[in-house]
Amino acid sequence: MRQDVHLGHASRLINHGPTVLVGSAHGGRRNLMAAAWSMPVEFTPPRIAIVIDKKTFTKELVTASGGLAVSIPGRALLDATYAVGSVSGREVGDKFTRFGIESFDGPVLGLPFAADAVAWMECRLIHEPHTEEAYDTCFAEVVWAAADARVFDHGRWSFRDDNTDLHTLHHLGGGNFAWPQRTEQARPLKPST
């Protein structure tokens, strides 16, 4: 059900603050970690900021390859998301293999995504040594995006009762995740004065 997402709509994929998975690869090694801290920073070109601890194996691979594969997991990957966020690939090796997470390689940079996620953004790292050092904050440009059409279509998430397994995960801490079962449309507010 993977459908390309127009790059002008890429920011929508993480606009509502889901936890994401960061796939990375370089020199025959690859890794997958969870990141609760990411956000869009620009619509066009689509750019994001994401916090990747400078000491992690992921950061080492991202820096070496110059890119990252951001998968947005749905509820079906709840346990996997927490698992890959709890151990280091330096210690346990390839986390895709270790935890039985299916992967595919991105079409532009060839970086590894979680196939059973509900959306995907392949990103090229923008070299910003100061913010990477001071705040572990990496900036990146989205070069390809796709989503599962059952839950993201026409540039918009559609969280419904008939697709709850595909709803995004929002980490509250300690492995407890919220998921957005309900949505609501804001109404125009009349000025009170």
Place this chain on the structure above:
Amino acid sequence: MRQDVHLGHASRLINHGPTVLVGSAHGGRRNLMAAAWSMPVEFTPPRIAIVIDKKTFTKELVTASGGLAVSIPGRALLDATYAVGSVSGREVGDKFTRFGIESFDGPVLGLPFAADAVAWMECRLIHEPHTEEAYDTCFAEVVWAAADARVFDHGRWSFRDDNTDLHTLHHLGGGNFAWPQRTEQARPLKPST
């Protein structure tokens, strides 16, 4: 029901990606805008990154005062959140007054919060001219935090069926917001190899 939050837990307030309201004030003028794009970047000291368009009235006031008051709205502020995100304070004047949004001033910097939100973080801007210019991304340190104890207690959000009006808002685009009615605890995942 406002209860101080230990600064070591401040990152938890936005860990799950809610849309926030940015209060600002300087020289007798004040403003309130919505921001879907923010994230923690560090636990201790608690620091956040937040995207504030450099052309906005909010950015002008934040730069002048050196601080911002981040309110985290719950569902009760759904329409207000969308309203303050849709017009500029340069054109409509004080948006607290215009839209009948109750306010209080933060205890450290005296900046204006939305009183009916469910959590609050007073932040001191960290001067980072390059990222503000290149990515509209501001870094700030949280100097005071509080939350409504009915929905955030002991350093953790507690979204339940009996407090749905206090659940946070997550902007999907176009005034459509998701809210995290359900939470789920991840279970340890056994290695598959």
